[in-house]
Amino acid sequence: MNDFIKILDKNGLVFAFLVVGVIMYLSYYVSKKLTNSKIPGAAIAISVGLVIAYFGGEKGVASIPAFSGMALLGGSMLRDFSIVSTALGASFHEIKKTGWVGFIVLVLGTVVAFLVGGSIGYAMGYTDAKSFATIGAGACTFIVGPVTGSALGATSDVIAISIAIGVIKSILVTIATPFVAKRLGIDNPQTAMVFGGLVGSTSGVSAGLAATDVKLVPYGALTATFHTAMGCLLCPSILYFIVQLFLS
Amino acid sequence: MKIYGVAILAACFLVGHMVGDSLGRAFHLSGNLGGVGFAMLLLVFANDYFKRNNLIPAETENGILFWSSMYIPVVVAMSATQNVKAALSGGWVALLAGIIATAACFILVPIFSKFTKK
Numbered sequence: 307m308n309d310f311i312k313i314l315d316k317n318g319l320v321f322a323f324l325v326v327g328v329i330m331y332l333s334y335y336v337s338k339k340l341t342n343s344k345i346p347g348a349a350i351a352i353s354v355g356l357v358i359a360y361f362g363g364e365k366g367v368a369s370i371p372a373f374s375g376m377a378l379l380g381g382s383m384l385r386d387f388s389i390v391s392t393a394l395g396a397s398f399h400e401i402k403k404t405g406w407v408g409f410i411v412l413v414l415g416t417v418v419a420f421l422v423g424g425s426i427g428y429a430m431g432y433t434d435a436k437s438f439a440t441i442g443a444g445a446c447t448f449i450v451g452p453v454t455g456s457a458l459g460a461t462s463d464v465i466a467i468s469i470a471i472g473v474i475k476s477i478l479v480t481i482a483t484p485f486v487a488k489r490l491g492i493d494n495p496q497t498a499m500v501f502g503g504l505v506g507s508t509s510g511v512s513a514g515l516a517a518t519d520v521k522l523v524p525y526g527a528l529t530a531t532f533h534t535a536m537g538c539l540l541c542p543s544i545l546y547f548i549v550q551l552f553l554s
Numbered sequence: 555m556k557i558y559g560v561a562i563l564a565a566c567f568l569v570g571h572m573v574g575d576s577l578g579r580a581f582h583l584s585g586n587l588g589g590v591g592f593a594m595l596l597l598v599f600a601n602d603y604f605k606r607n608n609l610i611p612a613e614t615e616n617g618i619l620f621w622s623s624m625y626i627p628v629v630v631a632m633s634a635t636q637n638v639k640a641a642l643s644g645g646w647v648a649l650l651a652g653i654i655a656t657a658a659c660f661i662l663v664p665i666f667s668k669f670t671k672k
Contacts, residue, residue, distance in 0.1 A: 322631055323627075325631075326627045326630050326631050326634075327627070329630055329634075330626070330627060348626050348630075351626070351630045352626075352629060352630055352633045353633075354630070354634075355629075355630045355631065355633030356633045356634070356638055359633060359634045359635060359636050359637075359638040360638040360639055360642075362634075362635075362639075363637075363639070364637050364640070365635050365637070366633075366634050366635035366636050366637060366638060367634045367635060368634070368635045373634075376634050376635050377635050379627075379631040380629075380630070380631030380632035380633070380634060380635045381632075384624075385629070385632050386567065386571075386589075386590045386593075387563070387564075387567055388621050388622060388624050388625040388628045389590055389594070389625065390563060390566060390567050390570065390590060390593045390594050390597060391563050391597075391618050391619075391622040391625070392594075392622045392625055393566075393595075393597040393598050393601070394597060394601055394615070394619065394622060395622065396594070396598050397598075397602075398599065398602045401598065403670060404670050407666055407669040407670050410666070411662075414662065414666075415659055418655075418658050418659060418662065419655045419658070419659055422651070422655040422658045423651040423652075423654075423655045426647065426650050426651040426654060426655075427647055427651060430646065430647045430650070432647070441647070441651060444648075444651070445651050445652065445655035466640070467645070467647055467648050469637075469640070470640055470645075470648035470652070471647075471648045471652045471655070472652075473636060473637060473638075473640070473652075474648055474649060474653070474656075475652045475655065475656045476636075477636070477638070478652060478653060478656045479656060480633070482656075482660070486660065490660065490663045490664050490667075491663070491664050491667055492663065496667065496670035497663065497667040497670070499670075500663055500667050500670065501663050504660075504662050504666065505656070505659045505660065505663075506659070508590070509629070509632060512625075512629065513629045513632075513633065516625065516626050516629060520626075523625065524594065527590075527594070528591055528594050528595070529591075531588055531589075531590040531591035531594070532588045532591045534588070535574070535577070535587040535588030535591065538578070538581075538587055539581060
């Protein structure tokens with residue numbers, strides 16, 4: 307048994323291909339047979355991923371030795387590489403059509419998430435400017451939270467909360483997007499770009515859109531990645547200064 | 555050959571990351587500012603240029619398409635490696651802030667979609 311696990315661990319990436327392949331196959335099967343394709347196979351597969359992550363540790367299922375390769379397959383390098391490759395399906399013409407709204411939603415999405423997140427933190431006892439800004443930044447994405455927190459010198463428990471908020475956001479966006487996409491009108495490249503810019507969580511947006519309509523992924527992902535950039539830029543600077551005016 | 559496509563993709567990816575990284579350093583932040591976004595824009599421009607001048611054979615394109623078809627499996631692996639336990643144990647602050655902030659952003663989508671050109 308131990309030798310067996312050693313082989314899996316040593317060939318982690320290859321084993322991860324097998325694991326994900328099996329998850330995908332079963333999910334698409336369930337989607338087709340049990341839900342009549344109403345719930346997309348990709349959405350089921352991603353949810354299965356989240357559920358098995360719960361049984362792992364800090365790195366999800368990759369904390370279990372045999373599954374260490376999942377961290378490489380799902381790590382930032384291959385994730386970003388495959389996100390970039392989806393740009394091949396995006397047309398410059400469609401991107402241009404979104405125009406100035408694309409930029410406005412980037413700023414607005416950051417400000418709204420920051421204020422809403424920070425205010426809830428404030429209401430629950432995190433009343434100093436640094437904690438407000440860090441928790442608010444976490445409501446942008448789980449990258450903006452720790453970047454802001456460490457830039458401002460926030461305490462580590464507040465930084466941990468900001469990461470948790472970002473992760474909850476990305477999970478929520480992943481699960482909710484396919485269900486609310488129709489009602490929000492997310493069915494063309496322009497709304498997908500507005501959606502990505504407002505919501506921001508790159509992993510959530512691209513996973514959620516993948517489960518909704520794969521053709522929309524590059525558009526949503528494009529603005530979503532700039533949302534993280536905008537958050538890293540605004541949260542520890544202008545937005546923090548504004549908060550400081552009111553809370554110190 | 556497929557590898558040409560993969561190489562083009564790799565070049566866009568790396569240049570994008572370098573741009574994002576130097577932007578991050580310019581603003582004194584320990585992060586990559588939109589590297590993926592710049593890489594995507596580069597690939598969109600490159601593809602547009604190649605297509606117009608008929609420079610990209612189908613086989614080269616297949617090298618890039620392979621990676622975009624690997625996208626969902628990679629996302630599944632990514633979900634499986636999230637710190638779900640910590641997200642749930644972050645307490646009520648994390649849960650409430652996460653849910654309400656997300657909902658607020660969602661609600662704005664239809665409002666701003668109206669301003670895009672159809």
